[in-house]
Amino acid sequence: MSSDTLAQAPAAPDIPEHADSLTIVPQRRLGQWTAAVAVLALLALAVTSVLRNEAFQWDVVADYFTSDAVLRGLWLTLWLTAVVMVLGFVLGTLLAAARLSANPVLRSVSWGYVWLFRSIPILVQLLLWFNIGALYPQILGVKTVDLLGPVTVAIIGLTLHEAAYAAEVVRGGILSVDRGQIEAAQALGLSRWRRWRRIVLPQAMRSIVPPAGNMLIGTLKGTSIVSVIAVQDLLYSVQLVYHRTYQVIPLLMVATVWYTVVTSVLSLGQYYVEKHYARGSERAR
Amino acid sequence: MTVMVDIRSVHKSFGPLDVLKGIDLAVRAGEVTVILGPSGSGKSTLLRTINHLEKVDRGAISVDGTLVGYRRLGDRLYELPEREVLRQRTRIGFVFQNFNLFPHLTVLDNIIEAPVSALKRPRKEAVETARRLLDRVGLSDKADAYPKQLSGGQQQRVAIARALALEPRLLLFDEPTSALDPELVGEVLDVIKDLAHQGTTMIVVTHEIGFAREVADTVVFMDDGRIVEQGPPADVLDRPAHDRTRAFLSKVL
Secondary structure, rough: OOOHHHOOOOOOOOOOHHHOOOOOOOOHHHHHHHHHHHHHHHHHHHHHHHOHHHOOOOOHHHHHOOOOOHHHHHHHHHHHHHHHHHHHHHHHHHHHHHOOOOOHHHHHHHHHHHHHHHHHOOOHHHHHHHHHOOOOOOOOEEEEHHHHHHHHHHHHHHHHHHHHHHHHHHHHHHHOOOOOHHHHHHHHHOOOHHHHHHHHHHHHHHHHHHHHHHHHHHHHHHHHHHHHHOOHHHHHHHHHHHHHHHHHHHEEEEEEEHHHHHHHHHHHHHHHHHHHHHHOOOHOO | EEEEEEEEEEEEEEOOHHHHHEEEEEEOOOOEHHHHHHHHOHHHHHHEEEEEEEEEEEEEEEEEOOEEEEEOOEEEEEEEOOHHHHHHHHOEEEEOOOOOOOOOOOOOHHHHHHHHHHHOOHHHHHHHHHHHHHHOOOHHOOOOOOOHHHHHHHHHHHHHHHHHHOOOOEEEEOOOHHHHHHHHHHHHHHHHHHHHHOOOOEEOOOOOOHHHHHHOEEEEEEOOOOEEEEHHHHHHHHHOOHHHHHHHHHHOO
């Protein structure tokens, strides 16, 4: 049909001459509004109940929030998390490299490690390491109990556990890098180390950072498990106080708020790390 | 003229699949060899054996008088350590179908990476060379862009500059225009033609018959892991001696 005949053809019955003068009215989303109001009402209810329930004893929370004992516990939680994360990812990266190597022995051992340490609950593992003296009363002529104090046991147990998960995260990241990238680097004569450091790892990091951020936050909170072997972390420190004063809830709130604060800071950090590794990707533009 | 690439009875199989069934081919220095053939004929695999991205099962390849990937003692070929293979590769430029630029590095960093890290060139010198090469492929204003910000044709031109930055004795192109939108093919072929006119030795695997006719000194037609025929483009393209060559050309022309 030529444009002439189209212009002369009568408009469809529902469309007037000047279609651009019509006003478009969006659909009323009554359901959305109802849901939003209901959720906000429930939220307000929860907040007022927390603020008005005097058993929370917010004044006690404030008293202990920056007390020496709590800050010492917080400090231990923070450095324990950092040490476990670093050692766990170093060991995990070695395990991932072994798993992806051409050597069948290394591949199997790496697989076996991940299988074993993902199978044992971390609580069970900590208790086992704590009681390792029953199996080996002496190590290299030193009494095992003297050699492996609670903090050392905590570091060993948490690191071995962490490494099994880190290995899978790192392996997934490496597998996400296009095979052509490695071939291009080989064709250009880049050494094995340079290919890894400069080409593979920076691209793998884009897939590694989000689950690693998850793990970091999980580890931060997971370290609270060391309170069962009397390591004075944040949780155990507040427990020591409330065992003396019986102010259980306010002191648990002290720990809760601190864990939340640190997690928030870490989440913010993750955002910037992700942005850094998104260089050159389409989403970064 | 001296022989730059000497391929002798090269065999290669992937599991039960024989991809190369005895290839003999000599490429003279300064010449352009275009390899044509249906997909699955083994032409890309052959190209990849020349810089040892694929190891051959039998036979031997030498580039510029040096065995690639092996050292010969008597009638045995000993595999070279990776370090020496990598050094050999810096003499051979390779351009991939999918460009394979490093997406997290700028165009400039893509180009200077190998000269700086593999050839230990001073960074300043490498940057100067890179800028000169970018100018040559017509992208001097894109030094600080990331690959994803460029069109396919521009990316492939950067990839060619990256290969040239090592000042290779030989350039290998693996279907350099197959991943491009039709309107971007010309700009990449122009750069390759320009290199050909300057006497760079190159082997080009492609489906561009017009390019072969215009630029090639020798056209090689491969089918089913063998070289069916080879010769000047006027012979192979216009008066093919074999039915299989004729059948292939009638489909692509």
